Amino acid sequence: MKRSVRPSRRALAVTTATAAALALALAPATGALAAPPAAACDNRNNNTIAKLTQCVSADGVKQHMDALQSIADANGGNRAANTPGYEASVDYVVDTLTAAGWKVSIDEFDYFVRAASDLQQLTPVAATWENEAPAGTGSGDVTGTIIPVDLVLGQPNGTAVTSGCEATDFAGLDFSGEADIALVQRGTCEFGIKAANAQAAGAEAVVIMNQGNTPERSGVLTNITLIGANPDELLIPVVGTSYEAGASLASAGSTARVNVPEPVNYPQKNVIAELPGKNTANVVMAGAHLDSVPAGPGINDNGSGSAALIEIAQNMTKLKPQNTVRLAWWGAEEEGLLGSTAYVEELPQAEKDRIALYLNFDMIASPNYIFMVYDGDQSGFEAPVPVPDGSVEIEDLFERYFTSVGEPYDDAEFSGRSDYQAFIAADIPAGGLFTGAEEVKSDEQAAIWGGTAGEAFDPCYHQACDTIGNIDMHALEVNSDAIATAVLAYSYSTELVNGVRGASVPGGLNLPDPAGPQDTWSAGGGGLSHDHDHALIAG
Template sequence: MSRTPLRIGAAVVAAAAAAVAFTPPVLAGPNACDTRVNNTHAKLLECITLDGVMEHQQALQDIADANNGTRVSGSPGYDESVEYVVERLEKAGYTPEVQEFTFQTFISLSPPVLERVSPPPAGSVSTSILSYSGSGDVTAAVTALPAPPADATPGCEASDFATFSAGNIALISRGSCTFAIKATNAYNAGASAVIIYNNAPGVINGTLGNDFTLDIPVLAVTQADGAALASTAGLTMRVQTDTFRGQATTSNVIAQTSGNTDNVVVAGAHLDSVNAGPGINDNGSGSSSLLEVAEQMAKVKPVNAVRFAWWGAEEASLVGSTYYVNSLTAEEKEQIALYLNFDMVGSPNYVFFVYDGDDSDAIGAGPGPAGSAEIEKTFEAFYSQRGIPFKGTDFSGRSDYGPFIAAGIPSGGLFTGAEGIKTAEEESIWGGTAGIAYDPCYHQACDDIDNLSSKALDVNSDAIGFAVLQYAMSTVDVNGKPGKGNFPPAQPTDKPRPSTSLQSGHADGHELEVE
């Protein structure tokens, strides 16, 4: 989008129409939200509360606490998360479906170990494990491969290992090809383990992909630590990993409202965490917000059926949403009007990102399917009305909109940032701290109940409700099918273009590309 959002003013109100105004209704009593039909934006958004979202967040935290600190798909923690969502949906009056599927899972059974043995000083080096790493306990000499600018594609060609000594540990810079390609080339050259260091500040939270089956440990370190290790002559290190890779059964949860089933609005969020932590921002934030919206819309009788979905195994390369889309017939895909995705909507060092449906940023991937630009404008209208700045983010393919876009379904959604680094310009607009990640606990054990911005979560839970109800009542702007006349398309005001833009794609556990 490459546009600077305007703060609210008369032009915004004029463009938005009365149906999307935020004048709160007068409640009949303290429990009015439990009994009334929230069939206008004003009613619905009054009943979607931060307390309601945080009730779900705390439940997910409690589940993780009781299950070794994780809610990863294939684990008891995930299964209990599914049970919680199902129970809340049933209590609200839905008849949820639990859609089971099998997938290749990865679990780190114990924390990885990376130790400098010699030369002094000996000691531990901070590290993270790449998902689908093999197991092993190796102490060996380290061979550092040339990094840019000496080699623009380090470890990406077999020839990079022409002089590599079999049995050594390979130390490779990130960049230009997938982690799996680097690890495979190292394995074929006889490496006993692989250490990949970042090519930018921050930690690496990535994956080798669920088709990586080589029995070799693969760890990651920061750019600074990697550079220090690469410059150390005669380096010997210890690498230890203890992992499980195998088939597991997990599930999606799907619940649908009444309404036109030939023009379905799908709204989804992944429910699983990574192995390393409870996943309260990634993606308890999206899952809990969506559950709060579903509960508050339970009595609404929309024009178009709304299909709420909580995806499993997103962190294993979008398995749940891909399974769901692939299970649909051609006719069933045609019946889906659009898809809305909510993945990480409460990052502590947030920016309000909207997926760039029209590719006006001209960064990374192209536009979404026809209709995606209109979804983007709906979210822009919400933020504009509240005087909240927002920014575009690329459809990088790293979240559950991916299989819907591949099927030609118009898509959009919200995001508040992952491991990307906040700029000084962004700090000046949204506050927070420049020079650190939008979510400093991304894919880590500290992604817990304290790893949230209550402001971002409060705003975005309303934004989710706004868009879901808007399209539940009318998709005329997306596909020309008319709906209720008091739900005209929500249009943002014109906005000047800023001097910079950002590709801030969610580099989830399914991150394979590493440039």
């Protein structure tokens, strides 16, 4: 595996003392010993890797997943943000971690919800068109004249669509009326650029129609974000609609009404639990998103990561760590990484500087799994985001763990498409594990990890069938122990990651050199091409 050639952001100098703090010897891990009785786990200090991984079990994690399933069953079948199911999930985590002796707090963040937007054509025909207001739109109720902007109609066609991408597209068009609605078309540039150019030209509202050149690009534009526009400056209402609606609105003499209501804030909750260490200025964070999508209970996505952290926390309750350990259960991840982003952005810089590293666990028990580690060294994939110094060392630890237990692993693109995005944007080292979403398992991957080639890693990804039956217990067991190993190791020392000298792990951390990723990916993404960046797509 390639090592980072860049110095740590805190000018890490790897010394003999560093190696002692995080011993990496060619010896097998000892976490596979038989688990002691539950009472022993509850009453002892699990201060070694062997003790902790003996007590952290897939059965224990599954009990918490069962609880999340029961919560969804009692609350309309899901645990999505701004629902009773999510509130009950928060209560479960708070109650369980409080009982385990952790210092638990609620971190609230803004969660704005709009009523449905309206798009009504008034002339030359009367019609109500299906539509959706994109993220980043302004608000308002505008009735006025439709002004088409450089449209390409009469699909299918091979003509590039640049509608609204340049200020010159609006030259010669009359936006001097009392209320003018710009009609632009998907294609070439980002939606926010089209909307911002329309506002600058004098439009009071914008309708973005789909391109119409393929069936996939013909329906109503949904789940889009106005990338390219400054949200503080884009004040006019914007809606996305279908190619059919746009073609009708483009008729001569067309007038319409666009209504995007003001959003209402329904504050949501992150759960933060902390185990104070001797060094309160060096914080080890690990997190998982707690919410599901509205379509289902979200037991693999992401009850698996959430439940694993609960199980680990319960088994670390008597630990007296060197570094402060902070665990997080994030809200509204499925709505655009809202909870984790708000948390990091609201931290003063001095508090960000206290965070040594962040570990992210999103989908760790996919039923048709492969084991993947976030590719911090970019040996498999060039990262589309900056990779903070120290992230390579986190990848290295997970790879050594998988090698120690004889499990093959592969790279997952270091993409920022989950709750570690805000942390890496703040230059905080990060890493994590993933077992796959809607990507299809190849023949080669099935030969290595078993399962079914030609089927998705998680066939129930973002669906109602993501239930307690949608998990693999072996993947859950291996990944839960991997997480426990990393959290405990870093609770003693983060010196290899950020240069802060800690203490030796009791009993050592005896892990072999990494075997190396399997390199089974023939295309980009590394299994992380699923839309956890929530359709931040260009036009």
